[in-house]
Amino acid sequence: MEIDVFPTITSATDEGLNGKVVLVVDTLRATTTIAAALDAGCLEIIPVITPEEAIEMRERLGDERVLLGGERGAVKIPGFDLGNSPLEYTPEIVQGKRIIMTTTNGTRAIRKATPARLVLLAALINAPAVAEAVVGMGGGDITILCAGTRDRFSLEDFLTAGLLVSELEKKGNYILRDGALAAREFYRTVRTDILKVLKQSLHGAQLLELGFGPDLEYSSQVGILKVVPVYNGGLVKKYSAGD
Amino acid sequence: MEIDVFPTITSATDEGLNGKVVLVVDTLRATTTIAAALDAGCLEIIPVITPEEAIEMRERLGDERVLLGGERGAVKIPGFDLGNSPLEYTPEIVQGKRIIMTTTNGTRAIRKATPARLVLLAALINAPAVAEAVVGMGGGDITILCAGTRDRFSLEDFLTAGLLVSELEKKGNYILRDGALAAREFYRTVRTDILKVLKQSLHGAQLLELGFGPDLEYSSQVGILKVVPVYNGGLVKKYSAGD
Ligand SMILES: [Mg+2]
Ligand SMILES: [Mg+2]
Numbered sequence: 001m002e003i004d005v006f007p008t009i010t011s012a013t014d015e016g017l018n019g020k021v022v023l024v025v026d027t028l029r030a031t032t033t034i035a036a037a038l039d040a041g042c043l044e045i046i047p048v049i050t051p052e053e054a055i056e057m058r059e060r061l062g063d064e065r066v067l068l069g070g071e072r073g074a075v076k077i078p079g080f081d082l083g084n085s086p087l088e089y090t091p092e093i094v095q096g097k098r099i100i101m102t103t104t105n106g107t108r109a110i111r112k113a114t115p116a117r118l119v120l121l122a123a124l125i126n127a128p129a130v131a132e133a134v135v136g137m138g139g140g141d142i143t144i145l146c147a148g149t150r151d152r153f154s155l156e157d158f159l160t161a162g163l164l165v166s167e168l169e170k171k172g173n174y175i176l177r178d179g180a181l182a183a184r185e186f187y188r189t190v191r192t193d194i195l196k197v198l199k200q201s202l203h204g205a206q207l208l209e210l211g212f213g214p215d216l217e218y219s220s221q222v223g224i225l226k227v228v229p230v231y232n233g234g235l236v237k238k239y240s241a242g243d
Numbered sequence: 244m245e246i247d248v249f250p251t252i253t254s255a256t257d258e259g260l261n262g263k264v265v266l267v268v269d270t271l272r273a274t275t276t277i278a279a280a281l282d283a284g285c286l287e288i289i290p291v292i293t294p295e296e297a298i299e300m301r302e303r304l305g306d307e308r309v310l311l312g313g314e315r316g317a318v319k320i321p322g323f324d325l326g327n328s329p330l331e332y333t334p335e336i337v338q339g340k341r342i343i344m345t346t347t348n349g350t351r352a353i354r355k356a357t358p359a360r361l362v363l364l365a366a367l368i369n370a371p372a373v374a375e376a377v378v379g380m381g382g383g384d385i386t387i388l389c390a391g392t393r394d395r396f397s398l399e400d401f402l403t404a405g406l407l408v409s410e411l412e413k414k415g416n417y418i419l420r421d422g423a424l425a426a427r428e429f430y431r432t433v434r435t436d437i438l439k440v441l442k443q444s445l446h447g448a449q450l451l452e453l454g455f456g457p458d459l460e461y462s463s464q465v466g467i468l469k470v471v472p473v474y475n476g477g478l479v480k481k482y483s484a485g486d
Contacts, residue, residue, distance in 0.1 A: 005396065007422070011254035013394050153248065153422030177398030178445050179250070181420050182429055189432050202421050 002141045002167060003177035008148035009042065009105070009112050016143050018055075021134055022116035023164055024231070025123065026147035027156040028203050029084050031229070032123040032219045033069075036086035038238050039227045041095035044163045045069075045236040047107040051077045052099045061166035062097060062136040070102040074210055077102070085215050086125075094209020109147035110231050116143070120239060121229040124160050124194065133135070133169035133239055156219075159194070162187025163222065195220040245384045246411060248404045248422035251391035252348070252355050259386050264377055266407055267474070268366065269390035269418055270399040270442020271446050272327050273386035275462045276312075277368035279329035281481050282336035282466065282470040288312075290350040294320045297343045304342065313345040316330050319447075327456050329368075352390035353474050359386070359445040362406035362456070362474040363482060367437065371466040376482055378478070387423070398444035399462075402437070405430025406465065438463040 006012040018192035025031055034045050043065070048054050051072065058066050069082035069089075076083035082093070084103050101107060102188035113119045117140065122130040134142060144164055168174055169184070176184065190197050198204040198216045209213060230239035249255040268274055277288050286308070291297050294315065301309050302361070312325035312332075319326030327346050344350060357363045360383065363375040377385060387407055389400035405426035411417055412427070419427065433440050441447040441459045450458060473482035 007250050007396065008254045010256070011251045011394070013253070016395070020463050028327065111268055119464075127438055149421070151254070152420065153250065153254075153261070153425065155421040155425055158421075161394050178392070178398040178401075181398055181443065182396065182425075186425055189428055200424065 001139055001173065002127055002163055002177055003144065003180040004177035005144040005146065005183045007146050007153045007179065008151050009109050009145070010099045010151050011040060012112060012145055014115065017077060017113060017115045019117045020141045021118045022113040023120050023122045023130060023142065023144045024109045024147065025144060025157045026106035026109055026162045027123045027160045027219055028198065028201070028207060029219060030103040030147065031087060031121040032125055033084055033089055034236055035043055035088040035123055035126045035225050035227050037089040037094050037099060038229055039089045039225050040089050042089065042097050042099055044098050044104060046098065046100045047110045047236060048102050049107060049111065049117050051102055054102050055079065057100050065097050066092065067097050067099045067106045069099045072104060074207060074212070085212060087214060100159050105147040105149060113145055113231065119231040121231065121236065122160060122164055122181055124219060124222050126162060126225045126227055127160060127163045129226045130165050131164055131171060131229050134168065135171040149203045154199050154203055156204060158183050159187055159190065159197055163208055165182060192202045194222065245418045246387065246419055246423040247420035248387045250389050250396045250401055250425045251393050251394050251424065252352050252388070256356060256386055257358065260356060261357045262303050262360050263384045264361045264388045265356040266363050266365045266373060266385065266423065267352045267390065268387060268388045268400045268403045269349030269352055270366045270403045270462055271441065271444070271450060271460060272329060272458060273346040273390065274364045275368055276332060277364055277472050277479055278366055278369045278468050278470050280332040280337050280342060281472050282468050283332050283334045283341050285332065285342055287341050289341065289343045289477060290353045290479060291343060291345050292300040294345055297345050298322065300343050300368055302421060305342055310337065310340050310342045312342045315347060317450060317455070328455060329461050330457060340394065348390040348392060352388055353473050356388055356474065357471055364472040364474065364479065365403060365407055366407060367462060367465050369468040369470055370380060370403060370406045371410050373471050374407055377411065377473045378414040379484060385417070392446045396404060397446055399447060401426050402430055402433065421475045446484055449469065457463050
């Protein structure tokens with residue numbers, strides 16, 4: 001069983017996705033926010049590529065439990081109910097709701113992962129739980145697909161990939177391909193100062209400037225959630241061992 | 244002035260290449276071998292994508308100084324004069340020669356870099372010289388394009404990217420994008436054991452098995468050559484400050 005890491009969506013090869021267990025990472029902030037939303041009792045998240053798609057889908061569904069969430073340029077989309085801050089997705093707001101979501105990088109990464117056998121979503125806040133679920137399922141190669149930032153390498157996703165590799169290694173017996181080795185090494189080197197890495201990253205610095213410092217702090221808390229989001233048939237829900 | 248790193252050919256975006264100074268890295272072994280060949284007195288290297296293209300070009304050129312070099316599956320191509328081992332490219336064999344070369348990853352990476360303002364080729368053996376040449380040229384964004392191994396992240400190229408970032412930073416004033424930060428961090432962590440990293444990498448391990456251990460040793464020697472290969476108009480030659 002192998003683990004490899006693709007640092008951006010565009011770098012992912014078909015061979016690296018087809019039939020694999022793919023862990024999609026968009027730590028700032030889509031996969032963090034999705035984990036937080038599910039943990040807060042949201043029923044499901046429907047990732048879509050464009051804001052127009054989201055608005056059309058809400059009309060088509062005609063379900064009053066539907067909320068629209070997501071960002072462009074890191075800020076809430078006009079007409080949407082929620083932005084892309086995990087701190088907005090509280091039980092008071094999202095419990096029992098279905099959220100149609102579109103973000104710049106994260107939802108594209110989730111869609112890119114569809115040739116996989118199983119797609120789970122990971123961030124720093126739930127990586128240990130995701131690793132445990134993966135090992136619990138037994139065999140198979142694992143591909144970690146980093147969303148990156150506008151098709152560029154992103155530090156926070158590579159860091160999370162390294163944490164995932166490190167957690168998987170503790171629990172299972174894997175051969176690490178080069179991307180996994182480098183990510184693990186990076187994680188090990190900076191593990192005592194995760195928040196600093198998030199602030200140092202290009203996208204983290206942009207979020208800080210926009211006043212999203214609390215999002216960085218929240219996103220940096222390794223393993224605070226046990227929730228494992230799974231993407232299947234166009235929907236993200238909580239994973240349970242039977243899936 | 245920015246530095247960014249693309250860990251694979253497929254991850255490189257047009258925006259990251261157009262008009263930039265691009266440093267192409269294929270440490271195992273194309274850019275190591277090209278640096279060695281130029282250092283040994285080879286006049287020029289003509290990178291081509293396929294063995295067929297190489298053979299046709301030799302016929303078309305009708306020049307007895309032409310040699311064919313390169314590999315498929317890491318071994319010499321049938322009918323070629325040379326493989327892809329830097330140790331084959333000695334002054335006795337390559338001095339005054341023109342070499343048409345095709346390799347699995349490196350020559351593709353060089354071709355991919357063509358929208359750049361300037362394309363230089365780097366490996367561990369000549370990275371400090373390449374960094375010095377780049378800083379000497381003055382301004383402009385720098386993109387480090389790793390060849391990777393069959394479109395996968397490769398440890399040895401990421402390591403070399405990190406060495407380049409580290410050398411550039413010593414000499415110039417650059418903003419590091421996330422890929423450059425991660426590569427530099429990786430280089431710093433493993434810098435005292437470069438050969439071990441080469442052996443640990445997927446492609447390095449394959450080369451070891453094929454008996455190319457001495458190539459790994461040669462390739463691991465940081466800064467032993469002062470040669471700076473430049474790719475321009477389809478040819479790789481020695482760079483001089485006027486280029
Ligand atoms: Mg992101
Ligand atoms: Mg290579």
